[in-house]
Amino acid sequence: MARSRAAWRRWFLRWEAQQESFNPLREARFSAMLDVLQARLPSRFTALDLGCGPGALSLRLLQRFPRARCVAVDHDPVVLRVGEGAWGSFGGRLRWVDADLGRPGWADALPFRRCDAALSTTALHWLDGRALPRFYRELARALRRGAVFLNGDRLPWGRDDPELARLAERVRKVRFRGVRLDREWSAWKAWWDAAERDPELGKLFPERVRRHSQHPQHGDEPLSAHLRGLRRAGFARADVVWRDLENAILLARR
């Protein structure tokens, strides 16, 4: 028997909890991104959610903007299954796309050309120094002129400013110590362990492992690499519009 929407939504809610456990400002960051969209776009628009996971950002966007439509893109079969199971097409306004943002040509897999907005949360840190500039060139193809790009992620100072990078790391330890330093990643791991044991999701793991084996580890490119990639891809304006140390939202205009 097919699994119910309610059962898939329980998987989704557990995803939300594990993401929140290492990013307590996650909800505030989502809200700030959607505030920018509301200020910049008319009520009817098409947005991309890049590295969507099971659709946390897509869901919030579609709930807040009832005339918008969204394309959710990821290349992990497990999170795509949870997202599609939990939200389906959201009344015809949500499309799910299986595509690798680290490879050339991903924009060809999109169902719409020249979208009005592209958003991403906690995902683009996966792209390394080779893939990131290519990703931004591809993104420029997917968006119309004047479109909005918003990336909420850890955007490290890294080698650009080692002093601030050290400060950010110390503050992170201060915040998590005694609260959940040892649990910072444990909720994330517990979710994936449970997914692997689940009969339906477990079937997707060989493909997941195969895809992940083709990828480098986190690129964790510094903020400056994002700014450079955007500028070289023809984005007109890019700046940080929200931040808590290295947890930031980068806004750019196509």
Ligand SMILES: C[S@@+](CC[C@H](N)C(=O)[O-])C[C@H]1O[C@@H](n2cnc3c(N)ncnc32)[C@H](O)[C@@H]1O
């Ligand atoms: C930490 S999750 C965040 C998911 C979601 N945006 C959220 O905020 O809950 C990172 C997501 O990025 C996706 N991702 C990483 N590299 C990717 C790539 N090259 N192409 C497509 N998706 C990718 C992963 O599969 C994963 O679903």
